[in-house]
Amino acid sequence: MTLAPHTEPQRDDAGRPVPPGSWLGWISTTDHKRIGLLTVGTSLVLLLVDGVFALLLRAQLAQPEEGFLSPHLYDQLFTMHGSGMIYTVMTPFAIGMGVYLVPLQIGAPGIALPRLTLLGHWLYVLGALTMLAGFATPTGAHADGWFSYPPMADSVHSPGTGPDLWIVGVCLAVTGSILMGWAVLWTVLRRRTRGMTMLRLPVFCWSMIATCLMVIGSFPALLAAMVLLGVGRADPDVFASNVWNIGYQHVFWFYGHPVVYVMFFPYLAAVAEVLAVFSGRRFFGYRGTALSLLVFAALSMSVWGHHMFATGQAANDYYSLTSIALLVPAGVEYFGMLGTVLGGRLRLRVPMLFALAFIPQFLIGGLTGIMVGTPVIDYHVTDSYFVVAHLHYVLFAGSAFGLFAAVYYWFPKVTGTLLDETMGRLHFWLLVIGTNLTFLPMFALGYLGMPRRVVTYARFDGFGLLNLLATIGAAFLAAGMTVFAVNVLWTLRRRHLGRAEPAGDDPWQGHTLEWATTSPPPRLNFPADRPLPPVTSFAPLLDRRKGGDAA
Amino acid sequence: MKRHLPAVLVAGWGVLNGLLLVVLAVYRENSMTYWLWGGVVLVVELAALAVLVSSRAGTDQHVRYRVRDRGAGGVLPAAIGLLLVALCPVYGLWLLVVAVPLLMLSVALAVHGTTARER
Numbered sequence: 001m002t003l004a005p006h007t008e009p010q011r012d013d014a015g016r017p018v019p020p021g022s023w024l025g026w027i028s029t030t031d032h033k034r035i036g037l038l039t040v041g042t043s044l045v046l047l048l049v050d051g052v053f054a055l056l057l058r059a060q061l062a063q064p065e066e067g068f069l070s071p072h073l074y075d076q077l078f079t080m081h082g083s084g085m086i087y088t089v090m091t092p093f094a095i096g097m098g099v100y101l102v103p104l105q106i107g108a109p110g111i112a113l114p115r116l117t118l119l120g121h122w123l124y125v126l127g128a129l130t131m132l133a134g135f136a137t138p139t140g141a142h143a144d145g146w147f148s149y150p151p152m153a154d155s156v157h158s159p160g161t162g163p164d165l166w167i168v169g170v171c172l173a174v175t176g177s178i179l180m181g182w183a184v185l186w187t188v189l190r191r192r193t194r195g196m197t198m199l200r201l202p203v204f205c206w207s208m209i210a211t212c213l214m215v216i217g218s219f220p221a222l223l224a225a226m227v228l229l230g231v232g233r234a235d236p237d238v239f240a241s242n243v244w245n246i247g248y249q250h251v252f253w254f255y256g257h258p259v260v261y262v263m264f265f266p267y268l269a270a271v272a273e274v275l276a277v278f279s280g281r282r283f284f285g286y287r288g289t290a291l292s293l294l295v296f297a298a299l300s301m302s303v304w305g306h307h308m309f310a311t312g313q314a315a316n317d318y319y320s321l322t323s324i325a326l327l328v329p330a331g332v333e334y335f336g337m338l339g340t341v342l343g344g345r346l347r348l349r350v351p352m353l354f355a356l357a358f359i360p361q362f363l364i365g366g367l368t369g370i371m372v373g374t375p376v377i378d379y380h381v382t383d384s385y386f387v388v389a390h391l392h393y394v395l396f397a398g399s400a401f402g403l404f405a406a407v408y409y410w411f412p413k414v415t416g417t418l419l420d421e422t423m424g425r426l427h428f429w430l431l432v433i434g435t436n437l438t439f440l441p442m443f444a445l446g447y448l449g450m451p452r453r454v455v456t457y458a459r460f461d462g463f464g465l466l467n468l469l470a471t472i473g474a475a476f477l478a479a480g481m482t483v484f485a486v487n488v489l490w491t492l493r494r495r496h497l498g499r500a501e502p503a504g505d506d507p508w509q510g511h512t513l514e515w516a517t518t519s520p521p522p523r524l525n526f527p528a529d530r531p532l533p534p535v536t537s538f539a540p541l542l543d544r545r546k547g548g549d550a551a
Numbered sequence: 552m553k554r555h556l557p558a559v560l561v562a563g564w565g566v567l568n569g570l571l572l573v574v575l576a577v578y579r580e581n582s583m584t585y586w587l588w589g590g591v592v593l594v595v596e597l598a599a600l601a602v603l604v605s606s607r608a609g610t611d612q613h614v615r616y617r618v619r620d621r622g623a624g625g626v627l628p629a630a631i632g633l634l635l636v637a638l639c640p641v642y643g644l645w646l647l648v649v650a651v652p653l654l655m656l657s658v659a660l661a662v663h664g665t666t667a668r669e670r
Contacts, residue, residue, distance in 0.1 A: 027627050030620040110618040118623055122630035130634065164641040172634060189602050191616075198557070216598065217591045230640060247583060254587055298564055301588060302571040305580070315578035322571065524618065 030118060031523060032111035032187075036100025037414065039121050039180070043093035046128055048481065050089060053081040055478055058438075062471035064459040074455040075143035076162075080132065082146035083166070087173045088128040090399055091259060094266040095177055095215070097406060098184040098208040100414070104514035105202045107193025107532050109524040113183040120179030127173030134162030142166035145453060147256060150239040150248050154232050164233065171226050174219050181215035184208055193513075195535035202512045202538050203276075203283055203290070207269030210293040214258040214300060222255035246313045253304035261300045263395060265293060267402025268333060268362075271355040274405045275337055277508050278352035279344025282539050285336035292329035299326055309375045310382045316375045323373030330366055334359070349508075350424035354405035357432055358398060365393030368443070383453075386446025392439045404431070404484070412503035416519040417495045423487040430480030437473030441466040511539035557606070561599040568592040625660030628653045 029035060056077055060069040069077070103111050111117055134141030139160025144153040148166075151157060188205050201209075228248055232238040239245055276283040283289070302322045305314035337359060346352065368390040371377045381387060404427070412418045446452075450463050457463050494500040506515040516533055517526045526532055533544045572589060635650035 028624040030623045114619055115623050115626055118626045119630055122627050126630055126634045161641055168637045168641060172637060213595060217595045250584055251587060294564060298567045315580045318575050318578040
């Protein structure tokens with residue numbers, strides 16, 4: 001076990017200590033588990049809010065020439081849905097998982113820079129609220145899409161304070177993510193317990209290294225883009241020439257592509273952990289996967305121009321080349337996942353179901369990404385529903401399924417109680433049906449020429465049936481998310497009343513160190529009377545069960 | 552080799568990015584993109600070097616350190632103060648009237664040491 005670190009006891013000069021269970025105890029906590037829970041919990045609430053926005057959008061598009069939403073409100077809703085999901089849901093959830101899990105997985109009693117992490121969390125929360133506050137302004141919330149290109153987003157074409165609030169909110173939320181990302185990176189690099197060498201890190205920790213590198217490397221570009229947009233709104237002459245209109249796109253997409261992997265790697269790694277545990281075997285191709293994550297992170301910063309093919313202002317050949325090169329590390333990761341499952345003794349519990357569904361569904365998102373990374377195809381489908389379908393297959397059919405695999409997998413560690421299996425299975429099947437029914441028709445819609453971000457379409461366009469199918473799918477998604485919310489709240493309520501059956505410290509036969517401590521873990525993560533097992537590989541608990549050193 | 556693996560990794564990451572930048576140059580991309588990307592690679596490399604130097608200088612830092620928890624009570628007022636400062640370009644400098652006292656309060660709370668008693 002690691003030596004007990006020095007802690008700061010309640011010294012005479014420690015000021016006024018507050019009880020940990022009080023609201024002040026929660027909002028001023030330096031326990032990484034609480035900060036992680038606050039971040040993940042906030043993200044889940046915002047997931048529901050932004051999900052309701054999506055349902056309103058789908059209701060509007062269910063029929064041709066529908067008038068359920070006004071055009072301006074429709075624009076606000078798709079902007080807040082898209083930007084909210086990216087800036088305030090999937091990214092913070094991924095980093096929040098890192099804040100909670102990384103110290104546990106590396107055997108550390110806490111996170112490095114806990115107060116900075118807490119500041120990051122609160123900046124994120126205030127940023128999210130500021131973005132949403134635009135709805136309370138007379139001209140409404142921001143309405144120019146999550147990337148908000150100038151001159152469309154300048155003060156001439158998008159007047160009002162809603163866009164300004166959105167810019168401020170994005171800056172705060174992203175700053176919060178950067179702070180939390182830096183703390184996670186420093187923790188995994190400098191707080192590992194004895195024996196936990198870099199090549200014994202769990203796959204999830206490797207994913208967080210790659211993720212945080214991208215956060216630190218690319219997120220400041222978004223801050224720069226937001227400052228540029230803010231300056232341009234104050235002085236519209238900035239965007240009078242094409243220099244900064246195209247310049248904005250370069251700076252924005254330098255952030256905009258790596259963030260896709262920030263919203264993907266931690267979920268992919270959660271899936272990898274679940275696949276290994278529920279297959280009863282060590283993760284296959286560990287070193288290749290760790291290396292591929294780093295190569296992926298480096299390549300991710302070289303492909304941004306493929307979002308700009310249609311502008312004619314980017315070196316298409318180069319960006320197409322690097323985009324297609326992403327297939328290599330992606331292939332290594334898929335090889336690892338399939339190699340783990342094949343030949344394993346599978347236990348089809350709810351986390352495993354989500355993890356297994358992730359594999360083919362994300363593949364659709366990834367392969368269509370290669371398609372739109374090819375200029376000739378991109379010219380045809382750019383700004384169409386094909387792109388909407390692609391990004392939702394990546395971020396919902398892929399990442400969100402990884403997110404739910406992670407929630408079901410780590411819920412017993414966090415709370416000491418398992419989520420209900422029956423409701424979990426219902427949630428899973430509703431989501432599988434809803435996801436594919438919603439997003440598969442969008443590929444056809446885009447290919448047939450339906451542009452994205454239109455409030456309605458004419459009857460003679462022939463888009464009615466496919467849109468209706470997509471809206472029915474969205475209803476399935478809403479039902480699935482309702483079941484999930486009920487499951488979580490019902491389980492927590494039963495736990496609160498003492499009626500929930502304890503899950504035990506290691507209900508899944510986990511491989512990594514977080515399963516060696518109590519559920520939930522104590523303040524300093526590992527009880528003093530329970531020594532950590534020797535870390536002999538990236539799966540130390542599996543080694544201990546098998547009674548050998550498998551490094 | 553194993554001993555120098557971290558340095559090799561950091562150097563390799565830089566070389567890979569450098570190689571990609573060179574290929575980009577072959578395609579004569581806008582000069583702004585080199586500054587943007589090259590600057591980021593440089594910053595990340597410097598951060599990685601800082602980590603490497605830190606790990607060499609304090610070899611037992613990973614097991615001997617303090618778990619900080621004092622003064623966290625000042626974090627939320629600081630975050631709200633920063634929000635108000637950020638809102639100044641939108642609603643005017645008068646917000647500083649609220650923001651500055653909040654930031655001073657956060658400093659006071661940090662110095663005073665208000666914290667959650669978590670153990």
